[in-house]
Amino acid sequence: MINKERLVENFINMAKISSPSLKEREVADYIKKQLEEIGLEVIEDNAGEKFNGNAGNVIGILRAPGKKKVLLSAHMDTVLPCDKVNPIIENGIIKSDGTTVLGGDDKAGIANIIEAIRVIKENNIEHPEIIVVCSIAEEIGLLGAKEFNIEKYSPDYSFILDSSGKPGAGIVQTPFSAKGTIKIIGKPAHAGIAPENGINALTVAAHAITKLRLGRIDSETTSNIGMVRGGEAVNIVMPEVTLHYEARSFSGEKLDNLLKETNDIFENISKEFGAQFENGVTKGYSGYHFNEDEEILSYFKKACENVGIEYSTKSTGGGSDSNVYNEKGFKALTLAIGMTKVHTKEEYIEIEDMVNTTKLVVELLKEIA
Ligand SMILES: [Zn+2]
Incomplete structure (x- = not known):
C-alpha cells in the first residue's frame, strides 16, 4: 500500500528546500500544494507574524463528521x-553530502504524514477526522506550536512525529525544566587598603552553594550551576557574581519545590552578608508523563502490533x-521516526524506518476511526 518511491521522493524534495526557523515560506508553499492536491482543506495561520517569520503553521483538515x-x-x-542540502541515497539510507544537516528532523515526519494520508485516500480506508499541522520555529522554542490554536480543532489524540x-x-515522559541566572550583588572595596568595607559576592555565593542541592537530586530531578562570571580585578573585593543555573524534574511539584528552596537559600545567605540577590531563573516548557494504561498508548501499541514492529x-x-x-x-x-544523529552534518535516516513510520500512521488512523 505504501508507495516507497513516492515517499522517498517527496522527502528528498522537501529536504532540498532550505527552511531555517522563521524562514519556512518555500517549504510551507510546497506542503500546502501537496495537501490541497490530496484533497484536504488547507489554511495557514498567522503564527509567524508575531516573530517576524515569513510563514505560519500550515494546517490541513480531512473531514470525517461525527468521528474522533x-x-x-x-x-x-x-x-x-541547512542551505543547499544535497540528499544522497546509499545502501537504503538517506544522508546529506556532509556539508549540511539532512533535515530528516523533521521533514521525514511531514513526508510520512503526507504518504499515510495518500494511502488512506487511495484505498478508501475509513479514518477519523484528521488535522495535519506542519509547525514553524520548533527548533527555537516550540514557537509555532505555542501560537497554534489547538482549542479550535480540539483533537482527541495528537501524534507528533519528531x-x-x-x-x-x-x-x-519529558521533564519540566527551568533555567536562568542568579546574581549576587556585594560591594566593591580595595582588597589591600579597606577590604572590610567590601562585601565579596563570591563569598556569599560560596556559602549559598554549600547549602544547595546540586547534581542528581533523585531519580527524577537534577540541577546544575554550569557557568560562573564575576570579578573586576585581583585587588578589588568582588562586587558581583552571576551564576548560570538550571534544574529539571519529571515531577512538576519537585521542580517547584527545588526552585523555591534554591531561592530561599540565596535570599537568606545574601541577607546574612548584607548583599543583594536577583533571581532570573524562569520555567521553560512543561513536562508530561503518560501512564501505561493511557488510551493514546493503547492505540499506538495496537498499531505497532498491526505493523509487526x-x-x-x-x-x-x-x-x-x-x-x-x-x-x-x-x-x-x-513518536520516534528513525531520524538519527539529528542536528549534525552526519544526520541520516533509513528508508525502511520511513516506510514503517508511515505504516504506523496508517494503522493508528485505522484503529482510531
Ligand atoms: Zn525536531
Missing part, C-alpha cells in the same frame, strides 16, 4: 546549516511540540 479527531504533526523548520529512535517507540516507551530530556499541546490539555504523544 486525530492531529498529526511535524515541524517544517530545521537547524543550521523523535530519533526506531519507529515503535513513543515518548511517554516492537512497541516501546521511553523518556527524553528534551522538548517537542507535544509538550505545548499536553500543557494545553490535549493528549499528545511524540
